[in-house]
Amino acid sequence: MHYDLSQVKIKRTNNPSNPTTCLYLSIVIPLYNEEESVEKLLSELFEAGKQFEFAYEIILVDDGSTDRTWETIERLKKTTPQLRAIKFRRNYGQTSAMVAGFDYAKGEIIVTMDGDLQNDPSDIPMLLEKIEEGYDIVSGWRKDRKDHVFRVLPSRVANAIISSTTHIRLHDYGCSMKAYRAECVKSLKAYGEMHRFFPALASMTGARVTEVPVKHHSRKYGVSKYGFERILKVFSDIFAMNLIIRFSSNPLKGFVLCAVPFLFLTLFFGGLALLALILQWTAGKAIFFMVATALTGMAVAHLLTLGVVSELVVSTSDLSHTRMPEVTKKRIAQRA
């Protein structure tokens, strides 16, 4: 079968007086080789779900597990109607799993969490409360983190960098426990390994972002799926993310900014070349400065050309990324 999730529509709660009949919450959980955790995870979710006064669904995304995760999900599906699941053909990573879950979700609010029992579903009502207050994105903050120091340190550094380079100020971007208003996150269509940047990306939309401290448990089953190579990738992603947030609507400006230092170098070398000719320094010096002028001048020309091409690329796109702020549009109450 060929599946297309883009057909799934958000169900609007038309009748707030009777919220139990309408799907309000979708809980999206990516799983990769978590056969031991799945059952416990679901029972924890049901425990938390007892307090909900609305209908909810659980979306498990099997990210190409090689163990019996999917078989367990299929078995559990028989007894739990509110469980829905997606199985990937191979391992695509947490971001893709979350994006697929977002596409498949029907609820108005989407909550994501880890499948390894490190997040606690009893925190969900707290996140939802913030959403009800009017926030578009509520991020969890693992204030008391139960991980090895070698995991925590690089993550601290990454958090500090993201926090200082984007408009969004959060303590813990890497926490999987987050709540989103569905439209906000569906419009993002994130790619690569960017789940930690959802709030930063969403800042392009002007989304109202906040954080709440959540509980964090140490890992019980399985192994942690992180390595040193990941850290490098995260930093390259932070760089790409910032470029996109700043310049995807006016890329020429980005390239012009890159070109400015080279323009100064060109003028500097060009001036020296002129001086060398006029004051008749050694012939070697004049040639040296002229070649240097040509090299740096070419860099300027190259950057400006690419800038114009990038402007062309953006204007031929569907421009949906420039219209992202529309999703955070909200009608405000008028006084009579």
Place this chain on the structure above:
Amino acid sequence: MALCSLRHASIMNYSIIILLEDSHADFPQFIENLHHVFSTREDSFEIIIMANGTGGFLRNQLIKLQGFNHAIKAFEFNAKTTQAVCLQAGFKESSGEIIVACGSYQQITNDSFNKSLDALDEGTDIISPWRQGRVDPSFNRFQSRIFNTLVRTLIKSDLHDLSCTVKIFRKEVLEETKIYGNMYRFLPIVAAQKGFKTREVNCQHYQERGETGFYTLSDYVTRLIDIFTLFFNTRFIKKPLRFFSSIGLGSLLIGLFIASYVFAEKFFMGYPIGDRPALLLAIFFMVLGVQTASAGLLGEIIAFTHGRHKKEYTIEKLI
């Protein structure tokens, strides 16, 4: 002529798509052999012939093949196009669950066809035949081996014979995998990247009608470019900045290293700096680095503005 028997009345089992590019006199024999192979399997099948720039050849051959008319659909392209276009056009006309794509002539024996079809079991989505006991000249085999080894090491696949024109796969494979240009021969690799289970089957080489000896220079260049395209597409299509910035950063570091060396000589040994070619080389590397990295920036903007809507995952099951 008996009608091909229908085990499942409503489901078409096999669609054989023939990408006809060369005019060989024994083409009717090839079709007859194929018809024989599939009618003995007692599964329903259809043969779709896509004539790709062969002029009136196919029309003449169809007269000889009138006995098989019930199983054949024939199409022709006016101008020669790529195999990827041909395959996808043929795929649109097909209704089979399993697609058997092959070239202009019979490349593997009837028995090998049967063996490959049997190998497409529950856990397999695509079969790539590996020709054994090859009958083409040893120089051809040598070139083919170099090509396949190069692909295996660069792309990290485990397939040995991408040049075989026969490829057998489930229809989901082509629904999820978009191919273009010269990517037909790489279909098993591209499909494997999407998570489809690929399996290689040892087959008996039957005949070889392709070019022998040296190809033209442009053929070699094209093949190299194809391999690079595949490499880039499979690894960096959504994160072009990682590719370009690693090259750019390397160049920038070389430039900085040379520059610091020259400056160190100036400060510690008092060598003059103003007219040293080494310093120009340093500037050159730094400029090159910035230019490469900035191309990555452009790539990232393209990926974000045009590629965001393309999903990068493939779904096997939904419940």
